[in-house]
Amino acid sequence: MTLSQRIHDEIEARILAGEWGPGFRIPTEYELTEHYACARMTVSKALSQLAREGYISRNKRAGSVVTRPHTQSAVIEIHQVRDEVATLGLEYDYRMRRSTIRAASGDEVRRFGLDAGTIWREVVAVHVAGKRPFCLEERLVNLAVVPEAADAPFEREPAGSWLLGHVPWSAAEHSVSAEGATALAAESLAIAPGSPCLVIERHTRHADRFVTWVRLTYAGGTHTLVARFAPARPDLPGGS
Amino acid sequence: MTLSQRIHDEIEARILAGEWGPGFRIPTEYELTEHYACARMTVSKALSQLAREGYISRNKRAGSVVTRPHTQSAVIEIHQVRDEVATLGLEYDYRMRRSTIRAASGDEVRRFGLDAGTIWREVVAVHVAGKRPFCLEERLVNLAVVPEAADAPFEREPAGSWLLGHVPWSAAEHSVSAEGATALAAESLAIAPGSPCLVIERHTRHADRFVTWVRLTYAGGTHTLVARFAPARPDLPGGS
DNA sequence: CAGTGGTCTAGACCACAGT
């Protein structure tokens, strides 16, 4: 346990206990420096972490004050489907159902903000957990950005893991919703059309270029996203 | 733009561009110190942030290496229902449907790890967006932890916002799933029983004491969770 | 054993926002 960590934890404990409630002005860096008999950078590190975690807001001249909880953010872990299945202790299997190469539709060009004439590799596949269909994957890969995907062995390997090995780093946006099973989903997952499904859509970009879009459909009840509370965004020190 | 931020951004750019791919060993702190002609703490701060963001893993003796993207985490913003409705530009209304005080069932005691004999304030309410039911809220508040909740005006104010003003800070766990509408949900949201709904459950604890449980049910299609990609867990500096 | 990251120090200068 480092000293700055200890300072952080002690202040966090007071805030969590309500001893230092919202609006409370915590001791200045100088006062904490004296109290802990340490250098200013050490307390600064602790306070920076508290600020990053959203417990306090730091203001010049006015000092640091305890914030009041407002917008909660929760961190959701988005795993590879294969790993999810492994976590459940089930045997994993993967079946590609369809693979085509086609031009993006006008609708897609508008929706994703693509160059006209973008060519997709389109793949429909089912992830299987212990003999039962678990997740339907509908995917589009932009061949202008990842031309090797045209010949990638998506009949053997899920596009997600293949892409991880071929596109170095990327930013993604997820959306989560509940929808009735489409005809394709119903057939693929062996459920009734219209029955509740958890749908995760993801857009992935690499350096502002559209890489891939994927839609994962899980039969309701077979899948739950779990999120831990996280008081705030990691920004400081040096926040972006 | 601080120097450590500049160092961070330049290295991040190389990683995002794929110039420094997964497994690449980045320059040591000492080398970066020379390159940027600055103190070691300055580059250390930049590298700590990169590590916290999950771009690199730092190892003694072996140096820091670029990680490969694996477990994505996504940060979901969990707002107050009132704010969600405001964001949609609709008029917000709130209607309490039922409020009772009762002992926790044996099932609940086991599920939430409560003391036997825990007393709940139980509230069922509907959030309304522009004349139409938007979200069903089923809530339990632990009166052993928040005794004032016994007399709180939940017929006027949603329990969520009331609690924010009465419980200083807390940790929560969320789960998101798709389920068919229960009879209560169907009636409250004016939809057909069994039709797809997005269900968010949240447990809130304060200093390890169970504060409240809530289950929010949205008719499918009326609500989507949006998440930004975040490469990794906020841990370092002071990392656990 | 030696190189690397992890942490800390004592001091400094600056920008900023209240007074």
Added chain:
DNA sequence: CTGTGGTCTAGACCACTGC
């Protein structure tokens, strides 16, 4: 104007770990 945080420095000691 002055107190506060934001950042940086030059140097130090330590723990770990792979050579």
